Amino acid sequence: NAGVMQNPRHLVRRRGQEARLRCSPMKGHSHVYWYRQLPEEGLKFMVYLQKENIIDESGMPKERFSAEFPKEGPSILRIQQVVRGDSAAYFCASSPIQPNPGELFFGEGSRLTVL
Amino acid sequence: AQSVTQLGSHVSVSEGALVLLRCNYSSSVPPYLFWYVQYPNQGLQLLLKYTSAATLVKGINGFEAEFKKSETSFHLTKPSAHMSDAAEYFCAVSDRQTGGFKTIFGAGTRLFVKA
Numbered sequence: 001n002a003g004v005m006q007n008p009r010h011l012v013r014r015r016g017q018e019a020r021l022r023c024s025p026m027k028g029h030s031h032v033y034w035y036r037q038l039p040e041e042g043l044k045f046m047v048y049l050q051k052e053n054i055i056d057e058s059g060m061p062k063e064r065f066s067a068e069f070p071k072e073g074p075s076i077l078r079i080q081q082v083v084r085g086d087s088a089a090y091f092c093a094s095s096p097i098q099p100n101p102g103e104l105f106f107g108e109g110s111r112l113t114v115l
Numbered sequence: 116a117q118s119v120t121q122l123g124s125h126v127s128v129s130e131g132a133l134v135l136l137r138c139n140y141s142s143s144v145p146p147y148l149f150w151y152v153q154y155p156n157q158g159l160q161l162l163l164k165y166t167s168a169a170t171l172v173k174g175i176n177g178f179e180a181e182f183k184k185s186e187t188s189f190h191l192t193k194p195s196a197h198m199s200d201a202a203e204y205f206c207a208v209s210d211r212q213t214g215g216f217k218t219i220f221g222a223g224t225r226l227f228v229k230a
Binding site: 004031033035040041042043044045048050055056091093095102103104105106107108109 | 121124147149151156157158159160161164166205207209210212215216217218219220221222223
């Protein structure tokens, strides 16, 4: 059973460009979470999605950031007009609802560098 | 709203010594509690979880944690540290909300193990 797959693992963008990060959850998992990790900081919750539905986006910046989890295909975290402060590791996790509520399975992260 | 506080961003122990990593949580409902470990340039892996069964929870690699409701704590321990335990450890709390579970992480504690 394949784990959570994130790509790209590393992404370099110049200021003002767009970054798209993809996440394929584990088979059978219908919930996807995105977290951001800055150096020497913990994981900051960004957004929580089900297929075709955003459950909670309280951690997402109001501008430039968006997330989706379509019926078919991976979840995508999109950052428009990137700035240097967006440089971070972005982790995706997936979860089943049953039988282990709240337990997350993580991908290896996408590391975004903004020049 | 739920929150997690990890006391000590860095902990250093000698090989063979006791490991104690502290975690206090806040949650409006009985929580699910987790400890995750992160090795460099990797995603998080689940160490152990508390889901309202036994208050003393055993995890992988010899780690265990005790849920103390009166102290709102979920400290992580290991009797004897090994060099391979050097990593970053995250405490997390998860509780049910509409649509599923939302998981919040502490800031993390980096464990150093000295030979």
